[in-house]
Amino acid sequence: QQQVKQSPQSLIVQKGGISIINCAYENTAFDYFPWYQQFPGKGPALLIAIRPDVSEKKEGRFTISFNKSAKQFSLHIMDSQPGDSATYFCAPNDMRFGAGTRLTVKP
Amino acid sequence: NAGVTQTPKFQVLKTGQSMTLQCAQDMNHEYMSWYRQDPGMGLRLIHYSVGAGITDQGEVPNGYNVSRSTTEDFPLRLLSAAPSQTSVYFCASRFILGQADTYGYTFGSGTRLTVV
Numbered sequence: 001q002q003q004v005k006q007s008p009q010s011l012i013v014q015k016g017g018i019s020i021i022n023c024a025y026e027n028t029a030f031d032y033f034p035w036y037q038q039f040p041g042k043g044p045a046l047l048i049a050i051r052p053d054v055s056e057k058k059e060g061r062f063t064i065s066f067n068k069s070a071k072q073f074s075l076h077i078m079d080s081q082p083g084d085s086a087t088y089f090c091a092p093n094d095m096r097f098g099a100g101t102r103l104t105v106k107p
Numbered sequence: 108n109a110g111v112t113q114t115p116k117f118q119v120l121k122t123g124q125s126m127t128l129q130c131a132q133d134m135n136h137e138y139m140s141w142y143r144q145d146p147g148m149g150l151r152l153i154h155y156s157v158g159a160g161i162t163d164q165g166e167v168p169n170g171y172n173v174s175r176s177t178t179e180d181f182p183l184r185l186l187s188a189a190p191s192q193t194s195v196y197f198c199a200s201r202f203i204l205g206q207a208d209t210y211g212y213t214f215g216s217g218t219r220l221t222v223v
Contacts, residue, residue: 043197043214097149
């Protein structure tokens, strides 16, 4: 059973642009929505997370927006930088990871 | 703090061999888990532990055993390696963030296992 669907699989953005990654889930019992960032050769690292009692959370250039009725949450990276190039995973309740989105930010 | 330490970083096994992937954390985290990462599959949970002496199965437990005799260590055992177990394995421990019921994971740097 696929409980988490992440899109797009890959994304190329110019420096300074906005990167948007989406995550759709099926399990309405999920109550914790984190995004993880993974650089090549490293383990994933928690980037930002949200609880369903709020619709948006911002930390620096990173924003999570949450749509409970649509069972979706998104990661927005403002002013994208080459150093943001990594693979991003959504992981509702940390039990099911999405397949990942490989982000490339071109200088 | 060293965080989560995994050994070895690389390993090649022959089909049918057994081995143990080591994982240790020095942060006194109760919750630890093992994942495998395959291209296009994200990370899949193999086993997890909520504390010393307690383990449970995750999404893909077949072919793997775990034990948790101490808070610090959570080894993963492959009993009879198969080519389908070729993957990158990550160990993680869970920490509580400032807000109640909010948490994150610290991952090790991974073990790249090839079974031939």
